[in-house]
Amino acid sequence: MEWYTVGLGLLGLLMIFIVIGLPIPFALAAASLPFLWNIQGFSTSVVSSELKLWGVWIDYILLAVPLFVFLGELIGKSQIGPNLYQFLHQGVRIRGSAAYGSIGASAGFGAVCGSSMVGALTIGGVALPEMLRLGYGKRLSSGVLAAGGTLSVLIPPSLILLFYGIVADQSIGDLFIAGVIPGLILVSSFVVIVLIWGILKPRDIPNQEEAQKMPMLMILSTVGPVVLIGLVITVAIYAGIATPTEAAAVAALLTVVLAFGVGGLTWQGFVASIFATMRTMGYLGLLLSAGVLFGFVLTYYRVPQQFTELFLSYDLSAYTVLAIVLVFYVILGMFLEPVSMTFITLPTIYPLMDAAGFDLIWFGVVYTITMEIAVLTPPVGLNLYVIQAISREQVTIGDVIMGCLPFIGAMILLIVILILAPQTALWLPEQMR
Template identity: 35%
Template sequence: MSGPLAMTAIGFAGLFALILMRVPIGVAMGISGFVGFGILSGFGPALTLFGTEPAQVLSNANLAVVPLFLLMGSLATVSGLSDDIYRLVYAMIGHWPGGLACATVGGCAGFGAVCGSSPATAATMGQIALPQMLRRGYSPGLATGTIAAGGTLGMLIPPSIVMVIYAFLAREFVIDIFVAALLPALLAVVLQVLAIIVYVRIWPEAAPAGERIAWRERARIVRNSWGVVIMIGSVMGGLYSGIFTVNEAAAVGVLVAFLFAMFRRSLNRRSVIRIVRETASNTAMIYVIIIGASIFTYFVTATRLPGALTQTFGDMDVPPLVIIVAILAMYVALGCVFDTISSMVITLPFVLPVVTGLGYDAIWWGIVLIMVIELGMITPPVGMNVLILHGIDRTIPIGRIFTGIIPFAIADLIRIAIIVLFPALALWLPTIVR
């Protein structure tokens, strides 16, 4: 154990040193993996990785959905679908005490279904919902905390980009990951709404009730939201009914979002250039991270650390649940420093064999992993979504936003504990679909 652990520790030290030098994380993983694998197996075989791994990643059809989902999310934002989702949910429950916050959670869930990105969901809903909540007398802490926490739903509600990447790295069927996430995602929405209700019961002045919208006006809003229904229904319905493959569903989603943007005349030369630039840059960043992770995985595998860790943990006289909890605590800390994709791809080569070696399912672990890393995106000292909300309204101190996060962080911890203790909640639906 000491040999593989020492060699891997040196590799990680080099990786973190490069990251501190502002080297992009995908490039840093590629360099560290190349040097480490070269020392262990020779620099001749290591050099071939720079040819084989990019070719394998770029030619993989399963990853083609990444740019398609990114493009679909950008088109949905430009076409105003995010506003439609928010107006629809607010029309139904906005008159409750704390109803605007509950509507924001619902809007985040709806937009997450067409976006697949946590930061993008937080940024979009922050621009839409934050001014309205502040204007209606909501506490700044509750308002920003709701949006930051609701933004994390973007990664958990399928179709999710992170789930696609996890399925590729773990060699699992992506549809199984999507289906497994449905009940945990529903549980996440319910627990976040319950957190708001409990918060408002204790501090009613933090979230005054909004005005009740007449049924005639609600019907009009529902009629005007037909684009949202068509888009989500075409992608999710076609995907889960077996009519579309994942790639086909993503392509249909792009087409529907594009036609809707054309119908609303929200596309012009400037918006098209911005959409293409955002999609291309984000796709390139994700592909570089995946390629770097693939090269780094060769190094970790060559050290024989995964097998050594699996054997060591298997020989320990502690329940497997204790080891899982320790791993989850590590991911909470990593989530405070790295983004979701980086945290996952850096650690998956040696963590996944340990988890499956303890008898747990790789699909279940993918759901738990995404949930716990997303928790890190709203917890100090960094908290990516918190920084996004602070950037939208700099008059609200970061400390105030973190204070507003507390009830939602508690709800997230409860959700993670439920899924960890009852894995069937994530594995029941995939068994039915199969």
């Protein structure tokens, strides 16, 4: 069977199964099975599928995923995340402090949790009602929180960078450290956007905000855990003390202690965190397992290699190839969420980017920023619906979309900066080596 027949067949079956409403993990597996049967026969392929699925669930590197998810859920169910927003809002007595506090809290939460949706839920659940009560514009309030949730995707630890490293076989530590400087640039860009927004639309930001000063003890119990958890993850990975999986395990255990000790976590909240992690990992585990089957079929028929050779035969410049790939992901992001896109498309795309001469660590950062844009673009922009849902119908989905546009512009500008100056992402990993 020719590689292009397999590639088009897989894509066609996948689209059919998704359109008829089959969940993406099952759609991936169902699209892969006919070609797997062609390779091995029915009985053998059933056994090999079971082995591949089991291999995913016991993979040592992938153990970091549920640990980081659990860590984020613990912070979300305790008072650590909400108090972080209150501290940054009440501790910064300037016009627009609630908006700046939302950005800072989202960045701080991103430093200990790698999930965009959990970040948007945790910070947005506290900040959005408060900002609306204070008189902030609906578009500014919803836009800054939906976009702020994406900071969890870029600032390490990041689940998307983790998945990228697994699929593209790149160093997780290098990918995490490569996201630090671009993440700080993006945070700064968001602050500038709020500042300009206040100048252009002064009615969207109140002149005075009613906020009580936080007691020093509450400040310490808020900032201390976030700093400590972030340091444990950062130092353990980048100093070579522990692998990402080991760092995630230690950080998760530390978070349990801190969430109960100073975060006000209840037993019901702890149980809810476990169940939320199980629900998330039930989906991600199936997606990872189905992605392995999908990737095996692609690799067996050499679809990525043949696709790369075909693409390069057109003699396009490297930056033309990059532009095509980025536009492809922006369009695809309107219909699929980032994790699914990673396992469906990345096995074919990353060899192409490698052959085009791009550093795969650098491309991992660019890819992750593109995934940030994906969670803010309708009709399947997860963060849009999260923020709209927690507003309790005070904000329309149109308000959230319009509010996100300036922040999407900042992400596009960051991609341009990374293209013009690749060392923005590569300098820090090189220094760490």
